[in-house]
Amino acid sequence: MTEPRWLNADERRAWLAMLSINTMLPAALDNQLHTAGKVSLFDYNVMAMLSEAEGRFLPMSELAARTSSSLSRLSHVVSKLEKRGWLERRPHPGDARVTTAHLSDDGMATLVALAPGHVEAVRNKFLDALTDRDVNDLARIGEKIVARLDDDHWILRES
Amino acid sequence: MTEPRWLNADERRAWLAMLSINTMLPAALDNQLHTAGKVSLFDYNVMAMLSEAEGRFLPMSELAARTSSSLSRLSHVVSKLEKRGWLERRPHPGDARVTTAHLSDDGMATLVALAPGHVEAVRNKFLDALTDRDVNDLARIGEKIVARLDDDHWILRES
DNA sequence: ACGTGCAACTTGAACCGTCAAGCATAGAAT
DNA sequence: ATTCTATGCTTGACGGTTCAAGTTGCACGT
Numbered sequence: 001m002t003e004p005r006w007l008n009a010d011e012r013r014a015w016l017a018m019l020s021i022n023t024m025l026p027a028a029l030d031n032q033l034h035t036a037g038k039v040s041l042f043d044y045n046v047m048a049m050l051s052e053a054e055g056r057f058l059p060m061s062e063l064a065a066r067t068s069s070s071l072s073r074l075s076h077v078v079s080k081l082e083k084r085g086w087l088e089r090r091p092h093p094g095d096a097r098v099t100t101a102h103l104s105d106d107g108m109a110t111l112v113a114l115a116p117g118h119v120e121a122v123r124n125k126f127l128d129a130l131t132d133r134d135v136n137d138l139a140r141i142g143e144k145i146v147a148r149l150d151d152d153h154w155i156l157r158e159s
Numbered sequence: 160m161t162e163p164r165w166l167n168a169d170e171r172r173a174w175l176a177m178l179s180i181n182t183m184l185p186a187a188l189d190n191q192l193h194t195a196g197k198v199s200l201f202d203y204n205v206m207a208m209l210s211e212a213e214g215r216f217l218p219m220s221e222l223a224a225r226t227s228s229s230l231s232r233l234s235h236v237v238s239k240l241e242k243r244g245w246l247e248r249r250p251h252p253g254d255a256r257v258t259t260a261h262l263s264d265d266g267m268a269t270l271v272a273l274a275p276g277h278v279e280a281v282r283n284k285f286l287d288a289l290t291d292r293d294v295n296d297l298a299r300i301g302e303k304i305v306a307r308l309d310d311d312h313w314i315l316r317e318s
Numbered sequence: 319a320c321g322t323g324c325a326a327c328t329t330g331a332a333c334c335g336t337c338a339a340g341c342a343t344a345g346a347a348t
Numbered sequence: 349a350t351t352c353t354a355t356g357c358t359t360g361a362c363g364g365t366t367c368a369a370g371t372t373g374c375a376c377g378t
């Protein structure tokens with residue numbers, strides 16, 4: 001039981017900024033997406049990840065990994081999006097335990113319609129605050145943090 | 160209606176990392192705090208902000224600003240913490256519209272008990288991934304992003 | 319072939335956050 | 349004085365997230 005090492009000035013600045021960003025940034029983007037199309041940032045992301053996958057489908061667990069979410073959370077959301085006709089669940093041919101989520105044409109159309117406004121918001125609320133150098137530094141630092149939280153997170157595989 | 164500027168490689172890396180951190184980091188810290196004392200990261204933060212204030216109290220709106228939250232969210236949480244005996248609401252002497260939230264001795268004791276484990280988790284899940292230089296860069300970049308989201312956010316006042 | 323364990327989900331309940339509405343007070347305008 | 353607008357906050361309903369528990373199917377050892 002030793003005395004904990006409290007945060008120094010820079011650590012505190014970094015931590016408080018991170019904390020504020022964590023609540024304000026998703027709120028701002030959620031807001032834009034919700035007024036543009038009654039979709040949350042998470043909903044959007046689920047569909048975006050499917051749209052980039054081969055054949056526009058992924059097993060639930062892979063989709064959960066790519067959205068950094070729990071399987072439970074994902075399952076609820078997929079049910080919701082399925083009711084709207086944007087997604088479809090299908091059994092996996094090779095393994096009866098796995099369910100694959102497929103992005104429907106309607107889902108793709110919705111995503112395409114929402115994408116420009118969303119990218120604009122990402123720039124407006126986030127990237128436009130930064131220089132090219134900042135963006136590069138942030139990518140490097142951000143990936144280190146991701147690695148710390150999950151050492152084989154999918155975003156670390158590509159680069 | 161011009162073609163939107165899609166993200167380049169570094170922008171995409173920074174954005175995806177930010178997105179993953181936004182979901183995984185609060186989850187990890189929430190987890191630690193919840194198993195240590197049935198408290199959420201937000202609950203902890205509310206109490207921490209009060210503990211650092213003069214006299215251990217703040218008006219609701221100031222507390223909302225310091226936790227980057229809506230007044231509504233804060234009000235619900237303060238009610239919850241009040242029921243646990245950690246906080247107390249009092250009317251403001253000078254302005255009958257404002258309510259002040261006071262951290263009780265019990266609340267302070269709870270916070271003191273939780274603090275070492277929490278700081279340890281912040282280091283373990285976040286700061287330990289970074290060099291001193293990274294921490295400094297992140298503080299600078301993070302504050303730019305915060306400024307973009309709210310140009311007179313309280314964390315920008317001190318520095 | 320059978321049991322044991324694990325992996326991939328799904329579900330319902332409890333909890334938390336957001337949103338829209340409402341209320342009381344303060345301050346400004348006339 | 350009286351109205352008008354803005355500020356500060358609370359509340360309840362709704363929808364989303366988490367948590368614990370349960371189901372099904374695969375893989376492996378015996």
